[in-house]
Amino acid sequence: MSATLAGIGALVLWAFLALLSRLAAGVPPLQLTAMSFCVAGGLGLVMLALRGQLGVLRQPPIVWLHGVGGLFGYHALYFAALAYAPAVEANLLNYLWPLLIVLLSAPILGLRLGPRRLVGVGLGFLGTVALLGSGAQFPAGAWFGFLCAVACALTWSVYSVTARRLAAVPTEAVAGFCAASAVLAGAVHLAFEPTVLPDARQGLAALLLGLGPVGAAFFLWDIGMKRGDPRLLGTLAYAVPVASTLLLITAGHGALSWSVAAALVLVTGGGWLAATAK
Structure with a gap:
């Protein structure tokens, strides 16, 4: 039960991802990725050192490729999506990842989809159509942001599904993945982006x-997925886009239009339907 509660804690924290990302607006996406992972990785490595567990970082190259590729790839794309596209719409497109996890579980893990899961995936697709085909006038560059949002949903779904094949990797190794992601993001940032000195609001975010x-x-989710009830966590995950979107709208970073409301219902409802299918 405690492991499942840890996973629920991760879902609560992820509900604030979009809002905090918008509060850091003005910081280039790769720089924000580097700054965030520097905090996460730095603290994680200090904790490992104090507990004498730095040895858990000795993992095969495939484990590092999976961990760093998933964490760095997802967040770099996510921050880019919110930087270039309207926050509410980009955030909802990102939350196609639970549906993609269901869809990818068949070819990657050999799990049966079934008609109910396929209907759920179809509803999620209709949510995307409602969101992007509403006739709304998006700003220039928004479509690049939307593509980044879809790409980050695909990245996180592949990372999550393939994580089951690496269940023996200790949770503590996530600290190393975060630190490596910070270094990679920093290097790519210096090569392709201008550096912005964060103000107090951006730095706090x-x-x-x-x-x-x-x-x-990440640590809480790893514990929950490996030692908790993944069925319950998978179902509860569909509350995250609702909470995340409402937080953005409440903070003034978007409006609850009919297309957003329809997409919210279709993406979340489709995901719930797919996750609860027998």
Whole structure:
């Protein structure tokens, strides 16, 4: 039960990912990725050193490729999505990842889809159509942000599904993945982006990201998925896009239009239907 509660804690933290990302607006996406992972990885490595567990970082190359590729790839794309596209719409597209997990479980893990799961996936697709085909006038560059949002949903779904093949990797190794992601993001940032000196608001947002949604959440989710009830966590995950979207709207970073409301119902409802199918 405690492991499942840890997974629920990760879901609560992820509900704040979009809002904190918007509070850091103005910081280039790769720089924000580097800053957030620097906090998460730095604290994680200090904790490992104090507990004498740095040896858990000795993992095969495939484990590092999976961990760093998933964490760095997802967040770099996510921060780019919110930087270039309207926050509410980009955030909802990102939350196609639970549906994609259901869809990819068949070819990757050999799990049966079944008609109910396929209907759920179809509803999620209709939610995307409602969101992007509503006739709304999006700003220039928004479609690049939307593509980044879809790409980050695909990245996180592949990372999550394939994680089952690496269940023996200790949770503590996530600290190393975060640190390596910070270094990689920093190097790519210096090569392709201008550096922005964060103001107090941006710096606080990056710190909170590193402590919560981009930090502790990974450790909690790893514990929950490996030792908790993945069925319950998978079902509860569909409350995250609702909470995340409402937080954005309440903070003034978007409006609850009919297309957003329809997409929210279709994406969340489709995901729930797929997750609860027998």
